[in-house]
Amino acid sequence: MPEDRDWEAYKVPPTRTPVSERITSVPNPITFFQAVYNYVIDAPVTFVREWIERQQAKNKFYYYHQKFRRVPDLSECLEGDYLCFFEAEAQWRRDRMVDQEIVEIIRERLGACKQREGPNQFQNCAKEVEQLAQVTKAYQDRYGDLGVHGNARTCLMKQKHRMMEERKAQANASE
Numbered sequence: 001m002p003e004d005r006d007w008e009a010y011k012v013p014p015t016r017t018p019v020s021e022r023i024t025s026v027p028n029p030i031t032f033f034q035a036v037y038n039y040v041i042d043a044p045v046t047f048v049r050e051w052i053e054r055q056q057a058k059n060k061f062y063y064y065h066q067k068f069r070r071v072p073d074l075s076e077c078l079e080g081d082y083l084c085f086f087e088a089e090a091q092w093r094r095d096r097m098v099d100q101e102i103v104e105i106i107r108e109r110l111g112a113c114k115q116r117e118g119p120n121q122f123q124n125c126a127k128e129v130e131q132l133a134q135v136t137k138a139y140q141d142r143y144g145d146l147g148v149h150g151n152a153r154t155c156l157m158k159q160k161h162r163m164m165e166e167r168k169a170q171a172n173a174s175e
Contacts, residue, residue, distance in 0.1 A: 068094065074152045092152035096143060103139050106132045 071091045077084035110132050113125040141162070146154055 074156050089152045092155060099139055099143065103132075103135050106135050 068091070071087040072084060074085065074088040074092070077088055106128070110125060110128040113128045114121040117124045142159070143150065143155065146158065
C-alpha cells in the first residue's frame with residue numbers, strides 16, 4: 001500500500017442523523033432524575049445484594065447434593081407411630097423417584113448407543129440392552145401394578161405376596 005494516502009479522496013461518510021448540541025441555561029431533568037435514582041435506589045440495593053452474595057459465597061449450599069438420612073422401613077414402625085409412617089412413606093417416595101431416574105438414565109444410554117452404532121446396534125449395544133432389561137424388571141417387580149396412588153404400604157404388601165408365592169412354588173417344586 002502506498003504511504004501517501006489521499007485523505008480527501010477517502011472521506012468518512014457523514015452520519016445520517018445530525019447531532020444537535022443544545023446549549024441552554026436549564027439543566028436536563030432526565031439526568032437529574034437518573035442521578036437521584038442511582039444514589040437513592042440503585043446504590044443501596046446493589047450494596048445489599050453484593051453483601052448477601054458475599055455471605056452466601058462463604059457457606060455454599062448445594063441443594064442437589066442433599067443427603068437424607070435413611071429412616072426405618074414401614075415394616076419396622078411401631079403400631080400407632082404416625083411420624084414413623086410418614087417418614088417411611090417419604091423415604092419410599094424418594095426411593096421410587098431415584099429408581100425412576102435410574103431407569104431413565106439407562107434408557108437414555110441405550111438410545112445414545114443405538115444412535116452412535118447405527119446398523120451395528122444389535123451387536124455393539126447388547127450390554128446396554130441387557131442392563132436395561134435387568135433394571136426395568138427390578139423396577140417392575142418392586143413398583144409395577146401399584147398405580148398412580150401407590151404407597152409404601154401397598155408396595156410392602158405386594159412384596160410380601162410375591163415372597164409367599166415364591167415359597168409356595170419352592171415347596172411345590174420340592175415335593
